[in-house]
Amino acid sequence: xxxxxxxxxxxxxxxxxxxxxxxxxxxxxxxxxxxxxxxxxxxxxxxxxxxxxxxxxxxxxxxxxxxxxxxxxxxxxxxxxxxxxxxxxxxxxxxxxxxxxxxxxxxxxxxxxxxxxxxxxxxxxxxxxxxxxxxxxxxxxxxxxxxxxxxxxxxxxxxxxxxxxxxxxxxxxxx
Amino acid sequence: xxxxxxxxxxxxxxxxxxxxxxxxxxxxxxxxxxxxxxxxxxxxxxxxxxxxxxxxxxxxxxxxxxxxxxxxxxxxxxxxxxxxxxxxxxxxxxxxxxxxxxxxxxxxxxxxxxxxxxxxxxxxxxxxxxxxxxxxxxxxxxxxxxxxxxxxxxxxxxxxxxxxxxxxx
Numbered sequence: 109x110x111x112x113x114x115x116x117x118x119x120x121x122x123x124x125x126x127x128x129x130x131x132x133x134x135x136x137x138x139x140x141x142x143x144x145x146x147x148x149x150x151x152x153x154x155x156x157x158x159x160x161x162x163x164x165x166x167x168x169x170x171x172x173x174x175x176x177x178x179x180x181x182x183x184x185x186x187x188x189x190x191x192x193x194x195x196x197x198x199x200x201x202x203x204x205x206x207x208x209x210x211x212x213x214x215x216x217x218x219x220x221x222x223x224x225x226x227x228x229x230x231x232x233x234x235x236x237x238x239x240x241x242x243x244x245x246x247x248x249x250x251x252x253x254x255x256x257x258x259x260x261x262x263x264x265x266x267x268x269x270x271x272x273x274x275x276x277x278x279x280x281x282x283x
Numbered sequence: 284x285x286x287x288x289x290x291x292x293x294x295x296x297x298x299x300x301x302x303x304x305x306x307x308x309x310x311x312x313x314x315x316x317x318x319x320x321x322x323x324x325x326x327x328x329x330x331x332x333x334x335x336x337x338x339x340x341x342x343x344x345x346x347x348x349x350x351x352x353x354x355x356x357x358x359x360x361x362x363x364x365x366x367x368x369x370x371x372x373x374x375x376x377x378x379x380x381x382x383x384x385x386x387x388x389x390x391x392x393x394x395x396x397x398x399x400x401x402x403x404x405x406x407x408x409x410x411x412x413x414x415x416x417x418x419x420x421x422x423x424x425x426x427x428x429x430x431x432x433x434x435x436x437x438x439x440x441x442x443x444x445x446x447x448x449x450x451x452x
Contacts, residue, residue, distance in 0.1 A: 124450070125346070126334060128346075129338045129340060130338070132339045132340075133338045136339045137336075145339070146341070149345075150339070150345075150349055154352060157353060158356075201287055217334070219337075220332065224314065225330050240333075243329075243334055244333055244334065248298075248300065249295075264291050264295065268290060268291045271294060271326065274333075275326075275329055278329070278332075
């Protein structure tokens with residue numbers, strides 16, 4: 109990012125290539141609408157591009173990126189809620205399920221994944237964001253706290269509640 | 284038997300967020316506590332499942348769409364000249380007003396002794412000296428009513444009460 113601030117467009121292209129799948133994955137699971145998540149991902153990078161001269165490297169770049177993505181996701185969910193258009197969980201957008209015919213273990217794995225994705229989609233927004241940033245994107249507690257603009261103890265609480273719900277969802281259907 | 288240990292501590296342990304002392308303490312606790320071991324195993328399994336969720340790939344034209352949008356926004360944005368023009372003229376106007384005010388202040392008399400038109404007046408040294416009061420001639424009869432008011436005005440200037448404000452004697 110600092111190289112891009114210095115005028116190196118290729119540095120921005122490298123960031124774009126590296127972070128696009130991560131941001132798009134995060135936003136797709138946050139807003140549960142693939143097409144809208146693509147637009148929001150574009151918005152994230154437009155904001156980064158336009159604000160490059162004001163960027164200060166106070167934290168890891170991933171924290172900066174996911175902080176923007178999280179805010180846009182919350183705005184989108186609030187907008188959809190206001191319009192009574194709460195996005196329907198579009199679980200087909202979360203990855204194609206293509207089990208190999210006859211492979212029972214793989215089918216079980218796909219079922220488990222489907223249950224997990226449904227349970228993630230039903231989590232409260234901030235719990236969903238915290239657990240995705242931790243387990244999918246690999247941010248540590250401090251980075252999640254920065255991205256979500258909250259405290260580390262709040263992150264611990266969000267993660268704990270989210271995991272309780274997810275474990276219960278998986279355990280319930282296993283039973 | 285349930286362990287009373289805070290489950291958040293187990294999550295921090297699995298996430299690698301515990302400090303060395305707490306980590307060592309929990310590692311010593313685990314061999315003797317089946318519920319905590321089960322919780323650790325469940326947290327790790329959940330972490331693996333979450334990490335194994337497939338990433339969403341962007342469509343092939345995603346980057347091209349991004350640069351096209353940047354180009355559109357740049358074209359739609361006001362030019363540097365437009366931005367300068369929009370922001371400079373109000374400032375020029377403000378500066379002009381300020382400069383005019385400053386000039387006026389500089390031209391104003393100091394201490395109120397010099398009339399505002401001092402700069403246009405003929406200097407004292409260039410004026411003809413009136414030798415005799417007889418050189419003056421009244422061009423009209425004096426306005427005695429106006430002259431009688433002079434005292435009143437002077438008393439107001441002094442801060443003394445005006446005749447109307449004086450207490451009745």
